[in-house]
Amino acid sequence: MKKQGGHSGGRSWSLGASAKMKSNSTHYNPAEIKKQREFYKNAKHIKKYKKLKQKTDHEYSQMRIEPIDLVQEEINSTSRKKQRKKSNLQTLREEYEKKKQEEEKAKMEAEAIQEAKKKEKEKVMAQKKELKHKMLKRTRSGQPIMKYRLDHLIETLQRGSN
Template sequence: MKNRTPNEERKGKGIGGPESVNMKTRNQKPNNTRKGLSLEAFAHARSNRSHYNPASIKKQQEFYKNAKYVSKFKKSMKQQGLSSASTPREDEMNKKNKKSQNKAKVSLREMYEKKREEEEKARIEKEAIIQAKKEERDKANARRKATREKMYKKTRTGQPVMKYRIEHLLETIQGSKTHS
């Protein structure tokens, strides 16, 4: 290590060395014109700069100051006997805004109620369809059960009763004749 020059030592350090952090080439001059943040200021800096912004603080102060003056002016106008400090044109605009807000509320309520009614109708129709299908299924099951009982009826000796089986065959034959 003693025989190496400083350039050779730098090459041997690789990516993890402190020189690799600074990616400037030898030909570039360091930028000394700007003053950077101190380490402590950098550590405590936040990405949201609204924490301390003199310009925004000044704007807020100005806004509150103006608001205070406006409220004082309105109070003095009321004391002088005028009903309101605003001009008639402002009153009209306020009334229009209130009316439009009320209309918007009413229209939103109407829309909500209409939507609710439509959903209720759709739900009732679905329930009616489901009920009808259930009734049909029950009737079909009752018919099948009755025919099955008849088809599997037996005599005292254990022989099948042919009367119901022949009736069933006749019905199927007559049904096939009418369909074709």
């Protein structure tokens, strides 16, 4: 036999049990995850910094004072390096100027080719315009003038045979 209670859910939870359940919630909290990620990231950076600092401290402790001759040799070697850098700068500048001149030449050639094509195109368009004008010529009564049409046909036939 079933017990019939006032609500349909079986047994109800006690007040203490429901409070415990609320405190032990395992739901997703993005703010908490972000905070934890930032904490670990900062710890990683701190660890790297400490290692680097320890390494540099160790190197400084092992350094000793070099004799004056070695210091002078280093100064001389650095001055040689500067001279090499200057010569490298000069060669780089020369190469840059040479490339720039080549690019200018190429640009001028391209412009010349483009200009020649443009002139050729204008010439062809002028010929087409003249031909169209001749082909559309008419007499007073509106009949087409056949002289120009026959000339055009003869030219096309001759071009085709050649």
